[in-house]
Amino acid sequence: MADVRESALIDSSIAVVGAYGLVGREALSILHARGVPAQRVRALGSSRSAGTTIPFGPGSLTIEELRAGSLGGCDVALFCSDAQTAKAHAPAAIREGVRIVDNSSAFRLDDGTPLVVPEINSHLLDEGPMLVANPNCSTIIMLMAVEPLRRVFGVRSVIASTYQAVSGAGRAALEELFNQTRAVLDGHAPEPSAFPVPCAFNVFPHESAVDPSTGLNVEESKVIAESRKILDMPDLEILPTCVRVPVERCHSQSITIELGSPATLGALAEIYGAFPGVAYNGDPTALMTPRDIAGTDLVSISRPRLARDGRRISIWVCGDQLRKGAALNAVQVAERLVRRDVA
Ligand SMILES: NC(=O)c1ccc[n+]([C@@H]2O[C@H](COP(=O)([O-])OP(=O)(O)OC[C@H]3O[C@@H](n4cnc5c(N)ncnc54)[C@H](OP(=O)(O)O)[C@@H]3O)[C@@H](O)[C@H]2O)c1
CATH class of the missing domain: 3.40.50.720 (NAD(P)-binding Rossmann-like Domain)
Incomplete structure (x- = not known):
């Protein structure tokens, strides 16, 4: 960069x-x-x-x-x-x-x-x-974690659950989190406006409209369509679950990737280390949180776990959606x- x-x-x-x-x-x-x-x-x-x-x-x-x-x-x-x-x-x-x-x-x-x-x-x-x-911010953050592995092992499918900060929905949504948090602590009922339900002390499926024929909300459909376009893999299987959480800024994701060939945990540090824009932490006890990553430029990848055959890997990813996203x-x-x- x-x-x-x-x-x-x-x-x-x-x-x-x-x-x-x-x-x-x-x-x-x-x-x-x-x-x-x-x-x-x-x-x-x-x-x-x-x-x-x-x-x-x-x-x-x-x-x-x-x-x-x-x-x-x-x-x-x-x-x-x-x-x-x-x-x-x-x-x-x-x-x-x-x-x-x-x-x-x-x-x-x-x-x-x-x-x-x-x-x-x-x-x-x-x-x-x-x-x-x-x-889309979730697409960027997910692909920054997927692409280094795709280049080495190939990718067959991706399952991702997102934990999206309220600031992903703009200034009014962020103010709503602050105001509702104060209101709840003062004993008042939270009044949703930017979101359909209260965002303080709550989690909910992404607020965008749901397509009744697929069950996907618009955010999930964006992640699928945009990822396929960026990777030039029109048939790639992607199953996202996009969720809003009461976090100020920085999206997190739990991602499971089905690889084309088996990986080893030992190879990951070198693979991610050679890819710009990401920070890999292979310490299994590392607790990377949105608070740690908010305001920073690198997408954080941690908690790698492999299936026994090495063909599926789960990772925990945090990326500031206002910056890299x-x-x-x-x-x-x-x-x-x-x-x-x-x-
Ligand atoms: N928030 C995120 O994490 C994120 C991540 C990726 C992509 N995005 C996308 O980035 C864009 C901005 O998001 P945001 O979160 O920054 O939203 P935001 O805080 O609500 O800000 C949107 C801005 O758009 C401006 N705007 C609206 N109508 C306009 C007009 N007719 N002419 C000029 N400016 C106009 C508004 O200006 P005024 O204040 O002057 O009315 C407002 O400041 C959106 O398309 C969003 O989907 C957001």
Whole structure:
């Protein structure tokens, strides 16, 4: 991955759309940490946040309202907003020569739109696409743990249960967790708004709509379809169970992978050690938690357990869904696109 002190984006003009939201703020924080100066960054949002100032390093940026033509003159726009906003504004920006990395689900499954995790399929950026889709956060975190094993042993199927932080549903959801927690401790009933049921002191299947014909909710369907696209394995068997837990940030996953050929526990340190973007802890007593991993860039893989024939492995994975699951992945994609332009 790019050296954070020499981000290829330093000389680019970058727009962050949805700057007031959780992913947008994280993107700004990452851009600052990678040395991008404030003069090169524009923060945009809806009329609701326009005029508000948000932190950028030691200083701040004032949010501009996103309107038709707002992104003209930018080299790259990181869309950290919803799918509707991306669909409404990205095509026109592309016509003005702005490269887009979109965090929403708007374009992920479109034919011809690369869906990229740089550690896995960065070759899709070689042609210099104007639009790149950032995968769903659970998809990115799961594949960062699966791909190193796939390259060595092959993968036949994946079963994953997720423990997803409430901040995965945005700023309003995170505020709901804080408010409900206070309310419950004060003896009041929690009142759900961002979620269909209380999130404080509770767990529940992911709140997205369920397809009655498959029983899968939208989050689970995204994990399946996006993983197949990224791995270019259209028939890969994937069975996810996506669950929301009352954790502030950082998604965890329990993943069982059926391998193409037998593995040994002893091989894992070298395999994961050679793969960028992950941190492997082979100590069977290690207790990696979302609190440990929140705010960090590496996807943590621990608690490896093998079936007796070595063909199935279970692992415990934690990844900050606001960073590698969203903003960091988008910045990495943008850096590759810009580096390619100047090469
Ligand atoms: N949260 C995660 O962990 C995560 C992970 C992966 C992907 N994503 C995706 O990333 C995107 C952002 O998620 P989030 O969690 O940051 O949500 P969020 O906290 O709710 O923020 C969304 C932002 O979108 C902006 N927005 C809405 N309508 C807009 C418009 N018409 N013009 C300009 N900006 C507009 C809002 O701006 P205003 O505040 O100005 O209204 C808001 O700040 C979503 O597509 C989400 O699915 C999120």
